[in-house]
Amino acid sequence: MNKKFLDGLKTTLITVAVSVILIIFLSPFIFMASTSLKTQGQISIMGGPIWPAAQPKITYNDKEVDVFSVPVAQCEGFDPNSEEVLSLAIVEKGRQESTFVNPDDLGRGEFLCQVSWRALDRPWKFSPTWQNYTDVWELIPNGYPRLLWNTTFYALITMLGTVVSCILVAYGFARFRFPGRDLLFVILISTLFLPFAVTIIPTYAFWQRLGLVGTWWPLIVPHFFANAYNVFLFRQYFMTLPQAIDESAMIDGAGPLRILWSVIVPQSYPVIIAVVVFHIVFAWNDYFGPLIYLSTSIEKWPISVALSSFNGIYGQQPQLIQAGAMLALILPVILFFVAQRFFIQGIVVTGVEK
Amino acid sequence: MLEQFEQFAKRKRTKVSLRTMTPNARREMKIGYLLLSPWLIGFVAFTFLPMLATLFFSFLDLSITDGIFSAPKFVGFDNYAHLWDDPQAGINPTTWFSSQTPSSLMVTIKFALIALPVGIFFPLILALLMNNKHLKGQFIFRSLFYMPYIVPFVASVFLWGGMLNPETGWINRLLVFMGVAKDVVPQWANDVNWVYPTYVIMGIWGVGNAMLIMLAGIQGVPTELYDAADVDGANGWKKFWNITFPMISPVIFYNLVLNIIGLFQYFLVPLVVNNGTGRPGGATMFFNLYLYRTFFTFQDMAYGSTLAWFLFMVILAITIVLFATAKYWVYYAGESRS
Numbered sequence: 001m002n003k004k005f006l007d008g009l010k011t012t013l014i015t016v017a018v019s020v021i022l023i024i025f026l027s028p029f030i031f032m033a034s035t036s037l038k039t040q041g042q043i044s045i046m047g048g049p050i051w052p053a054a055q056p057k058i059t060y061n062d063k064e065v066d067v068f069s070v071p072v073a074q075c076e077g078f079d080p081n082s083e084e085v086l087s088l089a090i091v092e093k094g095r096q097e098s099t100f101v102n103p104d105d106l107g108r109g110e111f112l113c114q115v116s117w118r119a120l121d122r123p124w125k126f127s128p129t130w131q132n133y134t135d136v137w138e139l140i141p142n143g144y145p146r147l148l149w150n151t152t153f154y155a156l157i158t159m160l161g162t163v164v165s166c167i168l169v170a171y172g173f174a175r176f177r178f179p180g181r182d183l184l185f186v187i188l189i190s191t192l193f194l195p196f197a198v199t200i201i202p203t204y205a206f207w208q209r210l211g212l213v214g215t216w217w218p219l220i221v222p223h224f225f226a227n228a229y230n231v232f233l234f235r236q237y238f239m240t241l242p243q244a245i246d247e248s249a250m251i252d253g254a255g256p257l258r259i260l261w262s263v264i265v266p267q268s269y270p271v272i273i274a275v276v277v278f279h280i281v282f283a284w285n286d287y288f289g290p291l292i293y294l295s296t297s298i299e300k301w302p303i304s305v306a307l308s309s310f311n312g313i314y315g316q317q318p319q320l321i322q323a324g325a326m327l328a329l330i331l332p333v334i335l336f337f338v339a340q341r342f343f344i345q346g347i348v349v350t351g352v353e354k
Numbered sequence: 355m356l357e358q359f360e361q362f363a364k365r366k367r368t369k370v371s372l373r374t375m376t377p378n379a380r381r382e383m384k385i386g387y388l389l390l391s392p393w394l395i396g397f398v399a400f401t402f403l404p405m406l407a408t409l410f411f412s413f414l415d416l417s418i419t420d421g422i423f424s425a426p427k428f429v430g431f432d433n434y435a436h437l438w439d440d441p442q443a444g445i446n447p448t449t450w451f452s453s454q455t456p457s458s459l460m461v462t463i464k465f466a467l468i469a470l471p472v473g474i475f476f477p478l479i480l481a482l483l484m485n486n487k488h489l490k491g492q493f494i495f496r497s498l499f500y501m502p503y504i505v506p507f508v509a510s511v512f513l514w515g516g517m518l519n520p521e522t523g524w525i526n527r528l529l530v531f532m533g534v535a536k537d538v539v540p541q542w543a544n545d546v547n548w549v550y551p552t553y554v555i556m557g558i559w560g561v562g563n564a565m566l567i568m569l570a571g572i573q574g575v576p577t578e579l580y581d582a583a584d585v586d587g588a589n590g591w592k593k594f595w596n597i598t599f600p601m602i603s604p605v606i607f608y609n610l611v612l613n614i615i616g617l618f619q620y621f622l623v624p625l626v627v628n629n630g631t632g633r634p635g636g637a638t639m640f641f642n643l644y645l646y647r648t649f650f651t652f653q654d655m656a657y658g659s660t661l662a663w664f665l666f667m668v669i670l671a672i673t674i675v676l677f678a679t680a681k682y683w684v685y686y687a688g689e690s691r692s
Contacts, residue, residue: 010488018483022498025558028513031524035516043522050524165392172389176382179372186362188393189355191401193611193673195619197642198666201649201659202407203400205418225396232355256385285506288622292650304508308626311512318516325509336504340497343504347563348570 036323037128043318054127058089058103065089068120070100075113093117132323139314140324141298141306151302154219154290155283161224162279163272169226170234171260175246185235192228204292214297219289230275236349237271238264274346277339281332303328356608357686359677405666411659418653433660442644443661455636458644465640466617468550469557473613474606477564482594484565485572496569503562511626514556518542543627546637553623553638564609571605572598600685607684611676618669621646641665 035043037052056067070088072078088100091110098117099110137144173185207218241264249259265272287304294300301309307328314320336343375383387394412434415427441449444457456464483489484496502510517523519542526539540548579597588596599606621643624630630647632639645665649658 007488011490014483014486014488015490018489018495021480021483022495025499026502027524028510028517031517032513046521050527165396168389169393172386176386176389178379178383178386181386182362182365184390184394186358187397189358191397192355193615193669194401195615195642195662195666195669197619197645197662198408199401199404201411201655201662202404204649205423205655206404208418209423222396222400224392225400226393231393256389281504285504285508287507287626304506307506307512308508318519318522321512322516325512328509329505332504332506333501336501337497340500344496344500344566347566 032322032325035318036132036326037130038132038319039129040317040319049124051126052128053124054129055122056087056125056127060089060091060101060106065091066122067103068100068117069123070113070115070120072113074115075100076111077108087123088113090117129319132319133327136310136320136323136327139320140310140327142301144327146299147301147303147306150300151284151304154216154286154302155280158220158223158283159276159279161220162227162230163275165224165226166230166234166275167260167265167272170231170238171256171264173231174235174238175243175256175264188228188231200292207293213293214300215293216300218293219286230279233271233275233346233349234268237268241267270342270345271349273339274342277335277342278346280335284332356611357604360686408659408662408666411656412663414656416656418655423655429656433656436657437660437664442639443641443664445664455632455639458639458641461637461639462618462620462641465550465553465620466614469554469617469620470610470613472554472558473561473564473617474609476558477561477609478568478606480561480565481568481572482598484569496566500562500566502559505559507622508626510559511556511623514559515543515627518552518555520544544634546635549628549634549637553627556623556627564613567609568602568605571602575601603684604686607676607680611673614672614676615669618642618665618672 034051039052039054042048042053057064058067059065067087067089069085072084072086073080073082075088078084086102089103090098090100092099095116095118097112097114100113101110102108140147142150173181173188203218204213207213210217212218245263246259249263254262284302285304286302287308290300290302290305291308294302294305307324310324311321372380413428413430415424415429415432417424437443438446439449441453442455442458444450444459450457450460480499484492484499489495505513517525520526520539523542526542529539530536542548542552575598579601580593583593583597619642621630621640624632624638624640624643625646628634628638630643632643641661642665645658645661648654648661
């Protein structure tokens, strides 16, 4: 009984503590969602609410009039002992007394309250400004639909290259024995630790010489030549598959590519999906490559470069920047929630397995 | 992944002579190299030759303007002599105090010293929490702590940049709400003293990967070890220090290596947040950012290559030192420790 209580207490404490850390950790998402729905006016008012809100106005006698929070005890026709505060629209402003109407009870007509309008607060009402999203949709360089297309095109075509080339190379490492294989595998792994700086200058100069800076080629071509991370993932997975089926297929006369296509690939869906989702997220988020190779070809920009340029132009309007960030991250986040199992397994393989 | 190096060093070497290979073995070799060829070609074309070219460029006087190369001139070690005297690079200790702005090497090391402990301990603490048997809903927590990792880098910088905006950000609003005077709240990315903490906070969304790897390592520790420790009456800290830590030391080592290499190449955040200008006061002119500007802004290929080759040598040296120390504290199960 006592131990059970203690366990329950510990569970509650730890779960609550981790939840608090999580909320702080994820609070920028709430910040983004809230700010992206605010008006510029609300952001610039110090001490305004943190949720998207507006100070309401109503139209009275064809005029826009502001709404204030008024303690009704000061007003004629109300109970002087009442502690109620109503949102009333001001018709005539005065220092000692002001004329109001009740927007919810216009039939009552105008009435006087013994208040100085300057001393009153204006109420905030929840009011999301969806307009920010339509603004960003058009104002972001190229427009959002075009950015979606550019980014998706880049992600899908390089995904194809990386999956095909990495499967071939990993198959070679996993299933064939030949002199130099182990040394080459160690070299492959060590490229993970190579600083990109030591190759980028000649590589950039090479593409420039070919006149291909400003095109997709420098970004796409290298992905067709395999990379260490994904080769490692595939190879680890292939090595867990039983060789017996390979061998019986070989006896039946199947060649190496046939075995790969008909025996190994069908058994490897989990790792293929993992590499596909990792790659799509990588390509979607890639900033440096497109920045250096496409900086002058605005019409080819993916979303990351466009967002950073958008920030340079509209940096003084946080609501637009946050709406733009939302448009940039929503698709990878959805992809993550759909395929989270594959993400998590894939990471575990690279970090923990030998 | 790193155990590949260990295994390779310890493998049994077999002498193979091409002449004595059986026809089958030859056929296997041919297919093997054919399958590897995409990577082999890519490695030579996009890694090996560019590396040699970078080394070669560092001995030339060479620049590139709008795609047109200047006539290359061989200058021997002039670029390296310039590197030694360059106060902005900051290799020569005597230049550290002679110039007003901090040197790039110092900026990089200083930031690494702040960011590295966070990059190791924060994911470790999170992983230990995720593994706590008293935590309900472990799977949901694990997913949600990982999730920000997949947010596009530029977007996450703007989200945290908004949170840390000195006037409108929630963090300063919270500080003011808690009674901090308006004129003493941190200016975050605009303040020399706060810009490194700002970058560390902006980088904190990258912990998901390390957390998952460490968590998997912790979950892979055989439970018998903890049972035995319970019999001996060990407390939680003793169990962590004598069982969990040694058993997950390869995973920590892997993260340590990746973190240090990443920190020496750090430059994208200052490029986006402070426009790569080094503001405030040169505190964000990281070494790799200086390199980036030397080549992409000032189009000096030769000196850029010199900086790049120097950075490579530094990273290589650190990696070698790390691997050399590994045998004293990294424990690979399956090998006996004598």
